[in-house]
Amino acid sequence: EKDDIMCTVLKKILRDGSCLEIHKFIFPGCSDVPDWVLPFFQMDLPECWRLYYDEVFNDPVDDIVNYCYAGVIGGVPCCRMWFGFSRKTGAGNFGNVVTLPEFRRRGIMMELLNELCRDFEESGAFFCSCDAATAAAGAYEKAGFCRIFGEEYVLCRKHQKQGHPV
Numbered sequence: 001e002k003d004d005i006m007c008t009v010l011k012k013i014l015r016d017g018s019c020l021e022i023h024k025f026i027f028p029g030c031s032d033v034p035d036w037v038l039p040f041f042q043m044d045l046p047e048c049w050r051l052y053y054d055e056v057f058n059d060p061v062d063d064i065v066n067y068c069y070a071g072v073i074g075g076v077p078c079c080r081m082w083f084g085f086s087r088k089t090g091a092g093n094f095g096n097v098v099t100l101p102e103f104r105r106r107g108i109m110m111e112l113l114n115e116l117c118r119d120f121e122e123s124g125a126f127f128c129s130c131d132a133a134t135a136a137a138g139a140y141e142k143a144g145f146c147r148i149f150g151e152e153y154v155l156c157r158k159h160q161k162q163g164h165p166v
Helices: 037-042 047-058 108-122 134-142
Strands: 007-013 019-027 064-073 076-086 091-099 127-131 154-158
Touching: 007 108, 019 108, 037 047, 037 064, 037 076, 047 064, 064 108, 076 108, 091 108, 108 134
Parallel strands: 091 127
Antiparallel strands: 007 019, 019 064, 064 076, 076 091, 127 154
16 A cells, blocks of 8 residues: 555535545655645745745655645635654644634534544654644643643643653
8 A cells, every 4th residue: 555645534524514525644655745735734824834844745854754634625625734743752743723714613623633633543653732722722622632831722642652651
């Protein structure tokens, strides 16, 4: 089985009748990425993140595993999320969570977050955190993350693995 293919990991009919497809791209290794994906991940981001995604998609570092998730409804990209971790330390982070305004309040972000959590549990990461806006903190906590810094809404999720501290 090739590692360099786009993988549609979920098709779900939402409560409004629309079909959500979640596409997952894993780097390094993924080379068959549709043209719309990189611009969608770079949209409305500071220059440092646009450069980061350019490197992830075009020249990924072997020591860092990056998962990029894109939600699509009716052929329109509507939500994105990223999860990455170090193969050396097992420390992970997720972020750049965006749902386009016309697609909000439909549970799309939660579907991507659930897929991210499944991938995290199967990955080599032992820790995954995110700086969260107050509005998103409830969804992250619902998915099993917990606040680790008072009012800053820094969230983490960890699972026990042999040889990794918890």
